[in-house]
Amino acid sequence: MSERKAIVVAISGCSSSGKTTLSRLLRDMFPDAFVLHADDFYRPEAELPLSHGMVDWDCAEALSIPDMIKSLTHIHEQGTFPPFLDSKEDQNEIGPCPVSPSQITSLYSLVHTWSSMHRTPRICIFDGFLLYPDVMAALQPHLDIKIFLRTTKAKALARRAARSGYVTLEGFWEDPPGYVEKIVWPNYVRDHRFLFKDGDVEGEIDKEVAMERGIEYMQGGADEDMEMVLKWAVEALMGKLPNVGGEGVVGVAT
Template sequence: MGAQKAIVVGLSGCSSSGKTTLARLLRDIFPNTFILHEDDFYRPEEELPVKDGLVDWDSAESLNIPEMEKALLHIRSEGTFPPFVDSKEDKNSVGPCPASDEKITAMKAKVSAWLAPGQPGHSIFFNSELAAGSTPQPTLRMCLLDGFLLYSPPKFSGIMSLIDIKFFLQVSRARATQRREARDGYVTLEGFWKDPPGYVDKIVWPNYVHAHQWMFVDGDVEGGKLDWEKLHEEKVVAQKPHGDSSEGSDFDFEQTLEWAVEKVMRSLEAWHARR
């Protein structure tokens, strides 16, 4: 098997936890980066499960997991976006950016310095064995895998094994509901989907709780206390609250962006050191 040509970084969490927004910003901050959306692996609507009389878009059964695994294998071996994936997610509307231009510019400068010759990022992404005067060429790309069910064993165990670095974003039920209900809808294979009234309470949140109980203390997702020991065992990285020891699931987005940029750099360094 040849050298891995792309590193896969997972960004997972409940629907409306900020995954896609963060992925798009990280793509702009880190060069040679592209996004693969879990939402691009939905099965046709007529094949989706039905729960309480509603089409269930938020369960493992709604996704073509083998096709997602195939895409990740292609990315790791070829370093390119899979030609057999037709992205619908990128056609969905994007709300106002929750990070200021100043913060984004500062993060770009931080990553640029990290990628400079002689710095840790340079040896990760560029070929250092070039003749004098040659322009360094990227030898590694980064794929950001954005999805709401990436860390849900056993059904996603194969997917988890293909993700090199795993990030989990928390969000409270109240904020997830407010954000999801504010969306105008989603582009689908068949056309367009708009959540019916009560969809978050009946479908989205119960499915999220069921799939993620393993990573919370006593399985209490509502309580929001992450089980850091279990996360460590599965090599999942999550944001810790600042200040006292109290837990919190809603974070200021600029703090999350700064945390994510720092964690991506440190995680890439650790990944590179293991190779």
Template sequence: MSDSQNKAVLVGVSGVSSSGKTTLARLLRDILPNAFILHEDDFYKTDQEIPVNKDGVQDWDCLESLDLEALEKALDFIKTHGQSPPDLESKEDKNAVGESGVDKQRVAELKDQAHKNSGATSEVPIFIIDGFLLFSQEMQHIRDLFDVKLFLRANHKTVKQRREARSGYVTLEGFWEDPPGYVDSVVWANYAKDHAFLFEDGDVEGKLKEELCQRLGIDTAPQAVQSSMTACVDWAYTKISDHLSKRAAK
């Protein structure tokens, strides 16, 4: 199916846990006309099916914790029908993400700009999917479904600070709280393993392989915007707007 035939635009927002994915996704949903959110976390397996690692701890940050078949089917359904699958109910919106810290005036300006510039694309729904594993090597079949791929980075210190400040997460069947040491042994370890291929020498805090990212269509938030969600929203909005303009010109 060609880009012009798709009945929806899929925007993937990925990156390490606590990098601002869900915050950015919700802001973009509020700014863009006819925009909706889908969370990768809504495709976790049941609590009992989550793998247990060598330390006897459930691993919620590995590929095997997700129902990838259901995720791929949902994305295919959206591209074909321009709407969410009727049986999909989100639990992720029950999880708090805290204040975004974004200038409300800037959000209002972008929203006004988006509606003025929507033109021929105003009737095309935009689905923003946020998730920690959308662009990994093993997720190529799902990664290729996205029209826009936005990758957020955060260093280990920031991730550890933000993640450990959270109270926990609503799961399919209950509630999860990270045990001590979980960020280092599970969250960061999995992120590094699954995304090393995108970085020089496999160092996920180092330099990206820019040619590879370009070939895969992955746009990474510049260093200058990673410490400011307002700047991050500006960057993401520009990337999505560029895609919509190219789509309308076809």
């Protein structure tokens, strides 16, 4: 495997688990980092499957996996954002920053000091709701570091309900009544139960499965404060990035 000019840091979890917020915060922390959104790889709405009489945006069939791989390959080989990708996701708002300015300043200073002592490739932060299940196996070789964020059903429903909608290829999408309860959460449970003990996605993560698949997660319960999540993610990346790259990906213990 040739040397990679950028490292792909995947951040995944249920819709409204804080993926995009964390991705943008990390982008601003690490030098020359950029974000790639899995939501920019949706197929045209007319091609999406239906579930419960509604368009299902929250399944693997709604995404163009070949286009994802094409973009990730470009990032590894060229170290730049794919010039052939027109991002719509950055037009979507994520609300006020949940991290205090003092925490951001402190962590930025920490990363700046760290980066002055380490030479690592450029970082691409890949934000997506469905990156680690078996249905996305073709994507796995293109993900260098895998971070998983947890949330509870109550918090996911509340956060999603607070959103005004989403910019899409065709225009703008608003969740129809019952969409989160009937599609978003059940799909998340179906696709991620493999990662949890007894398949309980609001319970304890199966450490052996996470280790086997190289998935990093924050110790403790779901819905940790974003200030704590950001601090954990920054420290985790500073520990892992020097060991990733070169002739491939070097596994790092949690």
